[in-house]
Amino acid sequence: MSAVNIAEKFDGITKHWFPHIVAEANGQHVRLAKLKDEFVWHSHADEDELFIVVKGTLQVHFRDRVETVNEGELLVIPKGVEHKPIAEDEVLLINITKAEAKHTGDVESDVTVDIQQMPRA
């Protein structure tokens, strides 16, 4: 494969909470997403999630605390842990997780994007 310019791929994303798959390695997807406002509470039974915040400030709400992830920071959401991401202002996020991981985990919501429908940017 060729090098992928992350900023250019983000430029092609027009919809919030709509992951684009830009690479795959070891059965995991590298997904880029633009986030704004609130997502749904959810967890992933079998998948950890690695978040890298490229722009903005992400608040990851857990049931017992809130973790702030600033630009240039990363956070791992362990499997099975309920969380709810909130982006007061727009956040650009790299999300690395297993290729079979639904982004809303075990919750089916009107924001759920089927993995087959995620654009491969």
Next chain:
Amino acid sequence: MSAVNIAEKFDGITKHWFPHIVAEANGQHVRLAKLKDEFVWHSHADEDELFIVVKGTLQVHFRDRVETVNEGELLVIPKGVEHKPIAEDEVLLINITKAEAKHTGDVESDVTVDIQQMPRA
């Protein structure tokens, strides 16, 4: 876990080609490394590698071509493919691969760092 500031972790790295493990998810390590000059030719029989260049320009030599990975770009090195990274000027790299992956792959070299010896920053 808590958010990890990537720049701060890089500040703590003093040696080139000496990966620091800053997170683990789905059996994969997030390793940060500072690169300068040439690494050894090697491949990884069972592990893809995801490179994200945070600073600088990395030249990844393959046997038949060279791929340039600029700041803000990512590249996947598929398992089994021989490669040799070269950083003419210093490069700051995020390397995500399986936790059991040796950074020099199947090659034992004087630059090889045993995984157990990689600092957990």
